[in-house]
Amino acid sequence: MLKIALAGIDRLFAAIAASKKLYLPIENAGEVEFSEYSEGAKVRLDALQTVKSAKDAFFPFTENMMQFHTDGKNISVEAAKRVDEDFVVFGVRACDARSFSILDKVFLADPPDSFYAARRAHGIIVGLACHRPEETCFCTNFGIDPTKPETDVTAWIEDGVLYWEAQTEKGKALTEEISAFLEASDEKAVEEQRERTKKILERLPLANLDLSYFKTHPELEIFKRPEWKELSSHCLGCGTCTFVCPTCQCYDIRDYNTGHGIVRYRCWDSCMYSDFTLMAAVNSRKSQVERFRQRFMHKLVYNPINHEGEFGCVGCGRCLRKCPISMNIVKVAKTLGGEQA
């Protein structure tokens, strides 16, 4: 294990940023989001979570996929450049780190999405262990250990010191590049912090959700539960839950005329929106009940069916904190899955 004093960590960031793009939780206008590092940036490694998840680093909010040029009846198409340089995402919590493996199963499944695949290949993730989880955190229900994120490098912050441990080949290579800033350390402080955190985790109010119902009952039975109507009755269809969610994968593909050609781009979309499934003749999900149900069925039922029992949720708690009507996946799971959930 290695370490660096937090007091000098800006020098470490500057050293990484000298050769690679570096994304960190940075405060801007009062909100902390993963943003590109620049000198003087207000880095907030102490923030438990960014507003949006870290998935933006691999599946951006919006990205150009191709450009068309038209000339009379002729068309030419030019694919957008894929990311071809390494970059570092620093300070990813264990929940967001797990979300990447959930997204991998969608975007890297055959045929792979080359835009996502290129970012995954070039992205180096430095995870940051949690030691002050909040009441809305429930990642441990999904087998996630927030005291040791599954990332290329795992870092811990304790008493003004950042501890550093490479976990993968990518992580080792990064560690070598910045070894001048790091010094050897024993694991005592980290082990003590992990033990303390684990005790807090056990006492969190949502530490013991029983989600077994969703894996043991047929999808049609769960789909037909009458409770969906009541659960969704106050949903505004704002889509906030889908935009802060680390595992929401849905996207739209649209064309935009720049005046110098037509760009076809993709951007995050939301199953909570009425036009998501709208076709020329009909809409297969006519009201918010169907849209709301789709979102939670996807996370709790369809994802486990299609991906070896894995839920489409990492328990980050963002939707619990952000929903304007305080409806969320935990309430849905408890209502449908029995009171002990």
Next chain:
Amino acid sequence: MMKRPEEQIPALGVVTDVRRDTPDVKTFRVVSPEGKKPLEHMPGQCAMLSLPGIGEGMFSITSSPTQEEYMEFSIKKCGHLTSWLHELEPGQMVTIRGPYGNGFPVETELKGKNLLFIAGGIGLAPLHSVINYCRHYRQNYGDIEIIYGSRSMDDLVDIREIQEEWEPEEGLKVHLTIDRPQDGWNGHVGFVPNYVKELNLSLDKTVLICGPPIMIKFTLQNLQELGFSREQVYTTMELRMKCGIGKCGRCNIGSKYVCKDGPVFRFDQLDELPDEY
């Protein structure tokens, strides 16, 4: 054909012929810029066509895989993209990618079976490919019977091929019907679901059905009353799509994506999924 490095980046196609089939259906013939068939497919599979700046949409491939020169798409004008497509003139380039979806199981479950095709209106488009495929490999299939209905005789898609090629063919029965009587029409008049009950069909047929949802619903009901089981009946689904490869999260029926796991389903398979389509 080489796999493209990114499925969502389309290839180019040239529309070489536009045929008006009905007042609101046109059939587009598409080749690659080199003048060849743009891609290989199986009957019932789909492709994404687009006009840059207008949009991209999923369309069933109307021509049979056995047509080696070109692909055809019969497209009804019903929305934004299809309205633009209907304005196309020969020589116009489009983008094309695919094929997508499972297609009808012509080489497995349908082989050796007596086949009954039931289509309503533009619903003939995806079945058209299967019918001509089965005609081409005639020895692999039993009797072929086709029931096709539309609003009027002017709305029957590609009536020339039906009358000149399908109707005279031995071992192939064609039953046409239109919704209301019309001058110049000597054939059957009435809705498809009722016609199915009048035809004295034998129950040993595998059924492939496509058409407006209401037609499918009542036809299926009547088939079941006749004694057909839901395991005998296949259909092909259509939902809004963007990526075509099961990633954008849009076209699912329950845990299945229509673009990747469909569009062809048997009714007993659909019975296990939410009826959200």
